[in-house]
Amino acid sequence: MEHHLGTLNTPLGKLFCLIENNCISLLHPSPHLVPNSLYINSSHPLLAETQNQLDAYFSKKLQTFNLPLKITSSSFGEKILSALQEIPYGQTLSYKELASHIGHPKSYRALGSVLSKNPILLLISCHRIILSSGDLGQYLWGNERKKKLLTLEGAIFS
Template sequence: MRADAQEQGPALSGAWFVGQRHFDGPAPHWIADERHPLLREAAAQILDWHGGRRQHFSLPIAPQGSAFQQQVWRALAEIPFGTTRTYGELAAALGRPAAARAVGAATGRNPLSLIVPCHRLVGRDGALTGYAGGLERKRALLDFERQRGHRPDA
């Protein structure tokens, strides 16, 4: 996974899987210092998530996108660990029930994969659809969360 932190703030502005769509590789302004406190904390929280010790992230984030994209990404962050929502359900929750495709487009541009859990969105029939990190990765992430189960205290 690659991450980008903003020096001013500091806040995490991106975290992508290597090979993910809409990710062209590290930008020249990226901080590549493994000692950077925010990047160290992000790495620790990701390891805790993979180790089953964490179900959500508590990192300062500052993803760059349109107002609608920001709204979608905030809503994605509210989907509980181990559960899914459909694109239509998320669109309706945003007060835009006809915007399921727009929600999908915004979700595909989510610059904080895993941290903002876009893998929890599925098609209206529960089918796995679109995921910038690849459908196999999406399936693995959802399976991982289902195996861990919902623990409200985590």
């Protein structure tokens, strides 16, 4: 299996990006999720393209990422992570609405557990999930970053 690891820069901080067989399997701030046997090698073209698309997103020139992803989760987790990719830029859903959307209306707590382990931040848009009350809820990259992302997208106004 071919692996490439790079660090990508965003206005909100550095992200580790892992490419497995030409698909992104990790875009995350935590180095603890990166396998110990890998070293940073930023020569893969998909790393450059991911950086280009992140730059365009943060400069409000891109609303939909077009990058190959490798989602590794349970079937329930894959269903949730796939559904997150359908939420349009600038829109939010509550945990409860997303649970209903995937056909599991009472599983919003389990859904939250899956979101807390999302390995591909930004590209799988867990930041667009909020509480039914309209409060932000939790975000594994920090609520201040979640607020900045939703403000960038126009989903909330500061």
